[in-house]
Every structure is written in C-alpha cells, then in structure tokens.
Amino acid sequence: MKFDTFLATVGDWGRFQKVKYTIICLTYMLPPIMVYTYTFTAAQPNFRCQNPELMSLDSYNESFNKFFDSKYKPTENQCLNQKKSISLKECERCYMQPSVEFHARSSQSNRQLEPCNKFVFEKVDYEKTLVEEWSLVCGHVPYRSAVQMFFFGGYMVGSIFFGVLADKYGRRPIMSVSFILMSLSGFLSAFGPQAALGFWPSYIIFILARFLLACSTRGISVSGFVLGSEIVGPSKRLLTGIVIEYFFAFGQLLLVCFAYFIRTWRSLTWAISLFTVPFIFFYFILPESPRWLVSKGRFDDAEKVLRYIALKNKRDFDQSAFEQMKEEQEKNMSHEQHQEGIKILFKSRIMFFISINLFFQWLVQNLVFYGVSQSTGTWNLNPYLSFTISALVELLAYAVVQLILDRIGRKLPYISFAILFSFVAFLILPIQKYMTKDSNAQVTLLNIINSTLKFLASGSYAIIYIYANELFPTNVRNTGMGICSMVARIGAIIGTFCNDSLTRIWIHLPVFLYGIVSLVAAILALTFPETLNRPLPQTVADVEQMGLRCFPSHSVESTITVDQALPGNSEEDISKRDLQRHDIADNNLLRKDLHKTKTNVIQISINSSLIVFPISFP
Structure with missing residues (x-):
C-alpha cells in the first residue's frame, strides 16, 4: 500500500492538516521579508555630486541642484565623447567638470570630467540608507551588488546544507534551528556595522550576517514547503503549494508596511529581526513529516504521528493497512537505489x-x-x-x-x-x-x-x-x-x-x-x-x-x-503470466480477424500482422 493511500484513511486534508499547514504558511512569510529588506535598506535614492563650493551645506533640492548644474554638471557632448561606456544619466550624476575659473583658457567641450568623491542624496523617500551611509554609487556600485551576491551565495550553501540535513534528521528540527539562526543573524546585521569600526570591518560584518541570514531562510522555506506538501494527499498538493506562495507575497506586503513607517536602514533591520523572535517557539507546534518518517524506516514514530492525525480528524486508525504499507516500504528500502542518497x-x-x-x-x-x-x-x-x-x-x-x-x-x-x-x-x-x-x-x-x-x-x-x-x-x-x-x-x-x-x-x-x-x-x-x-x-x-x-x-x-522473493514473482511465474496474456491477446485478435474477413480483406492482413508481433506489455 502506498503512503498516500494510507494517509487517505486517516484524513489527508482533515483538521490536523489544516491547522498545522496554516502554521507552516505563517513561517513562509519570513524568507521574502529577509530577501527584499535589502531593497529598502540599500535603496539608491536620486543623487548627484556634492558641490565643492558648499560641501556639507549642500543638499539635494531644486535650488541647490540648479546652482550645481550651472557650473559643474557635464554636458551631453562631454559624456558622449569621454564616457561612452556608461549611459548619459550615469555620467551626469557620477562625474563633474572643473569650475569655469580653473579652465578659463579651455573651451567647455575640452574640459576633462572628474569622478566625484562625495555625493548628496534626495531625502524624499528615505531618511538614510546603506547606499547613502557608505556612498555605494557610481564606481562603488559593485560593493552594493556584492552584499546581495553574498546573500544569494548563502542561499546556495543553505539550500544544499539544510536540504541534506532535513532529509537526514527531519524537517521539523532543521526549521527550528533555522529560526534561531535567522534571529541572531538579523540582529548582527542591524548592530554589527558601526561608524567607529570604519568601512571595511563594518562591511565584512554586514556581509557575513546577511550570508547567515540567507542560509537560515533556506532552512525554513525549502523544508517548510516540503513539509507542507508531505502531510497531505495528492488531491491537495496544488492547494498547499500555491497557498504557501500566497504567504510569500503576504510577506512582501508586510515588509512594505515596515519599510513605509521605518525609513532608516538600521531601525528597519532591527524591527524585522525582532519580528522573527516568536517563530523560534514554533518548534513546539510544528509536526514532523510522517511521510519522511516512513521513508526512513522510523515506523514507530510515524505510527504515533498518523494515529494523532486520525484522532484529530476523528478517523479510525487501520492497523492492518499500516502494516501493509510498512511491509511495502521495507521492501523498497532493501533496494540498493534507496540507500545511495x-x-x-x-x-x-x-x-x-x-x-x-x-x-x-x-x-x-x-x-x-x-x-x-x-x-x-x-x-x-x-x-x-x-x-x-x-x-x-x-x-x-x-x-x-x-x-x-x-x-x-x-x-x-x-x-x-x-x-x-x-x-x-x-x-x-x-x-x-x-x-x-x-x-x-x-x-x-x-x-x-x-x-x-x-x-x-x-x-x-x-x-x-x-x-x-x-x-x-x-x-x-x-x-x-x-x-x-x-x-x-x-x-x-x-x-x-x-x-x-x-x-x-x-x-x-x-x-x-x-x-x-x-x-x-x-x-x-x-x-x-x-x-x-x-x-x-x-x-x-x-x-x-x-x-x-x-x-x-x-x-x-x-x-x-520486482522482488522475486515474493510469491508469484519468480521468473517462471512471470513467464507463464506473459504467455497466458499473449495467448489471450492472440486468440482475441484471431477471432476479430475471422469476423472481419466477411467484410474487408484488407483489414485481415492488418490484423494478421498484429498476431505475428504480439504486444509485450498489454
């Protein structure tokens, strides 16, 4: 008996599955929050080079921008001639021309553009982002990209590491460890980078924290998705798979609520990290996958979970059906392919x-x-x-x-x-x-x-x-x-x-x-x-x-x-059954041919060819 068949006897979409699955769905809001937080904490507002005449007094607004443009903004011809490898917009906000007085003897088109070292940022949508704090624009854009690349590198490591561990030790404990790691790495992201440490120490701490954060999200999302699909039967697999994805989008909507009201990167990161703490206690209410327990031969543990499911769903537990499923699984586990991982x-x-x-x-x-x-x-x-x-x-x-x-x-x-x-x-x-x-x-x-x-x-x-x-x-x-x-x-x-x-x-x-x-x-x-x-x-x-x-x-x-040790599965028995099937097929075809002879001679020849070449697997 297949596991899905037995699961139907205890209720493959009963009260137990609905409650536990809802809990799993709630955990699935965390990964998108962690992925897309960087969209806001490292957002790139509108910016331009800082006016060297105003320095710290300069700001990004209409009046200051006009004053800067009149003296320092590169012209379109300058950008096309000197900075062909980048777009016009990128050239205009990352380079500036020296003052008119400095190049009094040179025409405007011949002035060599200079890269900007300091920038001013628009404050309309964000109060302070990592891009602003660390000037991750223009030539420093790779530093901004590297953070997210390391994050997805953590995704890679976490996916295979926690995936293998979840197949070895179970879905439930790996998800629980991931919750703890997520909270700790989130707080490290918020408080690790400090101005007193300087750029590079802060940057390395932040990258490491985001890497660990990414690892934890995979332990939650991959194991949670698999666990949610394994506690239900085939008829509800689509529902469970899609509803989990709904919560992925709900997580994004929750994030945008956080980001809209908290517009500094450090406070936003801290608030989201605090939000993850209650999930640590989900260990006590998450179920273990009975399908995984059966696949690992832990039949006693699987029986406890399945009996509990039957109890909550108000179904009777069929012991004989469970023993039949157990016997089939033990046979499958004896095959070499089951043990090769x-x-x-x-x-x-x-x-x-x-x-x-x-x-x-x-x-x-x-x-x-x-x-x-x-x-x-x-x-x-x-x-x-x-x-x-x-x-x-x-x-x-x-x-x-x-x-x-x-x-x-x-x-x-x-x-x-x-x-x-x-x-x-x-x-x-x-x-x-x-x-x-x-x-x-x-x-x-x-x-x-x-x-x-x-x-x-x-x-x-x-x-x-x-x-x-x-x-x-x-x-x-x-x-x-x-x-x-x-x-x-x-x-x-x-x-x-x-x-x-x-x-x-x-x-x-x-x-x-x-x-x-x-x-x-x-x-x-x-x-x-x-x-x-x-x-x-x-x-x-x-x-x-x-x-x-x-x-x-x-x-x-x-x-x-085929397990030949079971009755009726020896080569002799299989051969006899094949011959019987072929004889029956041949006789049916022969009767059919003789009947059609009365009406269509061509049809006889077609059917006769089928007698010569009988089908091996009817």
Missing part, C-alpha cells in the same frame, strides 16, 4: 535528465523572478507603491496558477508563462526605439510591461516549485529541492549583477537578457512528464514510470524492479 538523482538516464533540467529551470526562473522583483525602483513610481503593486501582481499570478494547474496540468502552463515572458520582454525594443523618450505614453506602457513581466515571472516561479516537488522521489525530495534551490541562487546572483551593472549601459538590457533565457527554458521544459493527479513518487522507479519525451518507452519499463 544523492547519487540516485544522477544514476539512471531518466532521473539524471530530469534532475539536470530541473536545476537549469530553477536557475532561469530565479534569474528572471528576482531580476524583475528587485528592479521595482526603475518603475518610475513611488518605491513603496511600485513594491506594493509588484506584490499584488504576484498574488494575482498565484491565484491564476491555482485556478489552471488542476485543470490543465503543470507542463503546459509553465511553458506558456515562460514563452509569454519572452515575448513581452522583447517588446521593450520597439517601445524604446519608436516612442518618444520619457513621454507619458512610454512611461505608462513600460510600467504595464514591468507589471506583466512580474505576473508571468511569478507564475512560472510558482509552477516550477510545485513541479520539481512532484518529480523528486520522497527519500531524496528535500535534497533534490535543496540542490535546485542552490543552483537557482546562481541565477539570482546573475540577476543582481544585471540590475546593478548592466543598467549603467542600458536600463532595459537586463530585461532583454531575461527574455532570451526564459525562451530557452521553455524549450527544454517540453521534455518533462506531466504530474497532474499522480501520487508523489516514493522511489526513483516511480519517477521513471512517468517517462520522458526524449527517451523511448522501453527505457522506462526496464527500470521497474
């Missing part, structure tokens, strides 16, 4: 191809999703409004995914979202070329495109999360998801680099790149099997029975293993 993801051709393809899909979707999500500052809107719209659009995408995935499947919607993303991203080119620059029509259309891209990126991101969870077998599901998440951080790192560096060349260049890779991912996803209405695979053999479009069907059948 991570190696089984790459041993067979089909599992290898599925694993590698999923890794690539996650890389692309994280590149696209985080690339688009972290670029809301370029939407030509109030940053808090644009971030809120982005989160609401994400919620809408999850609602649409929930409506279509159980009707259409996983494969077609995923490919459709990815292809549509590419098409919309490529629309940037004609809009940029044929519409008046910075006109109301162009700005409005670009904002619509940005919102559409966020919708499509969120949809494909949600689907691949569910899709991968349904393709990995139970005994290495957390490990497989962890590796996917680890590889995906490479995409997130690339997205961060593109948003910070490539925009200095052309502001829409990153989006165009995202469109190209999304199209490639859609093409490769054509090879995946459909998982709609199929039970979660327990073993690699279960995965391989799903098949792949790029492999012939016999390769799938050849991976099915």
Whole structure:
C-alpha cells in the first residue's frame, strides 16, 4: 500500500492538516521579508555630486541642484565623447567638470570630467540608507551588488546544507534551528556595522550576517514547503503549494508596511529581526513529516504521528493497512537505489535528465523572478507603491496558477508563462526605439510591461516549485529541492549583477537578457512528464514510470524492479503470466480477424500482422 493511500484513511486534508499547514504558511512569510529588506535598506535614492563650493551645506533640492548644474554638471557632448561606456544619466550624476575659473583658457567641450568623491542624496523617500551611509554609487556600485551576491551565495550553501540535513534528521528540527539562526543573524546585521569600526570591518560584518541570514531562510522555506506538501494527499498538493506562495507575497506586503513607517536602514533591520523572535517557539507546534518518517524506516514514530492525525480528524486508525504499507516500504528500502542518497538523482538516464533540467529551470526562473522583483525602483513610481503593486501582481499570478494547474496540468502552463515572458520582454525594443523618450505614453506602457513581466515571472516561479516537488522521489525530495534551490541562487546572483551593472549601459538590457533565457527554458521544459493527479513518487522507479519525451518507452519499463522473493514473482511465474496474456491477446485478435474477413480483406492482413508481433506489455 502506498503512503498516500494510507494517509487517505486517516484524513489527508482533515483538521490536523489544516491547522498545522496554516502554521507552516505563517513561517513562509519570513524568507521574502529577509530577501527584499535589502531593497529598502540599500535603496539608491536620486543623487548627484556634492558641490565643492558648499560641501556639507549642500543638499539635494531644486535650488541647490540648479546652482550645481550651472557650473559643474557635464554636458551631453562631454559624456558622449569621454564616457561612452556608461549611459548619459550615469555620467551626469557620477562625474563633474572643473569650475569655469580653473579652465578659463579651455573651451567647455575640452574640459576633462572628474569622478566625484562625495555625493548628496534626495531625502524624499528615505531618511538614510546603506547606499547613502557608505556612498555605494557610481564606481562603488559593485560593493552594493556584492552584499546581495553574498546573500544569494548563502542561499546556495543553505539550500544544499539544510536540504541534506532535513532529509537526514527531519524537517521539523532543521526549521527550528533555522529560526534561531535567522534571529541572531538579523540582529548582527542591524548592530554589527558601526561608524567607529570604519568601512571595511563594518562591511565584512554586514556581509557575513546577511550570508547567515540567507542560509537560515533556506532552512525554513525549502523544508517548510516540503513539509507542507508531505502531510497531505495528492488531491491537495496544488492547494498547499500555491497557498504557501500566497504567504510569500503576504510577506512582501508586510515588509512594505515596515519599510513605509521605518525609513532608516538600521531601525528597519532591527524591527524585522525582532519580528522573527516568536517563530523560534514554533518548534513546539510544528509536526514532523510522517511521510519522511516512513521513508526512513522510523515506523514507530510515524505510527504515533498518523494515529494523532486520525484522532484529530476523528478517523479510525487501520492497523492492518499500516502494516501493509510498512511491509511495502521495507521492501523498497532493501533496494540498493534507496540507500545511495544523492547519487540516485544522477544514476539512471531518466532521473539524471530530469534532475539536470530541473536545476537549469530553477536557475532561469530565479534569474528572471528576482531580476524583475528587485528592479521595482526603475518603475518610475513611488518605491513603496511600485513594491506594493509588484506584490499584488504576484498574488494575482498565484491565484491564476491555482485556478489552471488542476485543470490543465503543470507542463503546459509553465511553458506558456515562460514563452509569454519572452515575448513581452522583447517588446521593450520597439517601445524604446519608436516612442518618444520619457513621454507619458512610454512611461505608462513600460510600467504595464514591468507589471506583466512580474505576473508571468511569478507564475512560472510558482509552477516550477510545485513541479520539481512532484518529480523528486520522497527519500531524496528535500535534497533534490535543496540542490535546485542552490543552483537557482546562481541565477539570482546573475540577476543582481544585471540590475546593478548592466543598467549603467542600458536600463532595459537586463530585461532583454531575461527574455532570451526564459525562451530557452521553455524549450527544454517540453521534455518533462506531466504530474497532474499522480501520487508523489516514493522511489526513483516511480519517477521513471512517468517517462520522458526524449527517451523511448522501453527505457522506462526496464527500470521497474520486482522482488522475486515474493510469491508469484519468480521468473517462471512471470513467464507463464506473459504467455497466458499473449495467448489471450492472440486468440482475441484471431477471432476479430475471422469476423472481419466477411467484410474487408484488407483489414485481415492488418490484423494478421498484429498476431505475428504480439504486444509485450498489454
């Protein structure tokens, strides 16, 4: 008996699952808060070079800006001649021309631009950010990017490290350790950097704290997602997967509330860290995955959890059915493939191809999703409004995914979202070329495109999360998801680099790149099997029975293993059953042929060929 079949007997979506799943969903608000906090703490306000005549008295407002522009702002010709590698806007705010008196004998076009050492920042949307405190603009932009790259590096390490640990020691203890690490690293981020320490010590402390913070988010999000899907049956897998994604968007909305009222980076970081402390006590109310306990052979512990589920759901516990499931699981555990751990993801051709393809899909979707999500500052809107719209659009995408995935499947919607993303991203080119620059029509259309891209990126991101969870077998599901998440951080790192560096060349260049890779991912996803209405695979053999479009069907059948020690499974018994099936098939075909002889001679010859070549697996 399969685990899903037994789970249905104790209630696969009863009161127990609903309550515990709600708790898991609440924990899923923390990862997006930690990811996107940097959007506000390291936001880049409008800025320009500091006026050397005013120094500390200078500020970013209309009157001071006009005074600076009249004497020091580079002209368009100067930027085009001397700073061709960066955009005009970047040149105008990162370089300045020496005073007229200094170059009295030189024409304006011949004056050599000088890089700015000090800057003044606009105070409309933010009181103080890390970018302002550490001057992380112009030539120092890589320092800003490095923080987020190290953060996603922590994602990589945390994904594989906590993924493997969760498969070895359980989902519940790893999530609990992650809560503690998240709180500690959050407070270190808030109070570690100090002006008295200087830039480099503060910068290193902040990077280290963000790295540990990222590690903790993976222990929560990956383990929480897997745990939520493993305590329910197949009919509720889509619901549990999508609702968790809803809470990912709710976390963003909660963050924007914090950021709107707390506009200094240190206070915001401290407040969010304080918010994580109560989650440490979730250890006492989170359940352990009974599916994981069964996969590890801890049947006594699994029986306790399942009996408790049956009690809370007011169901009877079927001891004989449990023993039948236990017997089948013990048989599966005796197979060599069950004991090879991570190696089984790459041993067979089909599992290898599925694993590698999923890794690539996650890389692309994280590149696209985080690339688009972290670029809301370029939407030509109030940053808090644009971030809120982005989160609401994400919620809408999850609602649409929930409506279509159980009707259409996983494969077609995923490919459709990815292809549509590419098409919309490529629309940037004609809009940029044929519409008046910075006109109301162009700005409005670009904002619509940005919102559409966020919708499509969120949809494909949600689907691949569910899709991968349904393709990995139970005994290495957390490990497989962890590796996917680890590889995906490479995409997130690339997205961060593109948003910070490539925009200095052309502001829409990153989006165009995202469109190209999304199209490639859609093409490769054509090879995946459909998982709609199929039970979660327990073993690699279960995965391989799903098949792949790029492999012939016999390769799938050849991976099915049979325990010959069980009655009726010896080679002799199997051969006899095959012969009986073939004889029955031959007789049926023969009767059919003789009947059709009276009406159609051509049809006889077709059916006779079927008698000569009987089907091996009817």
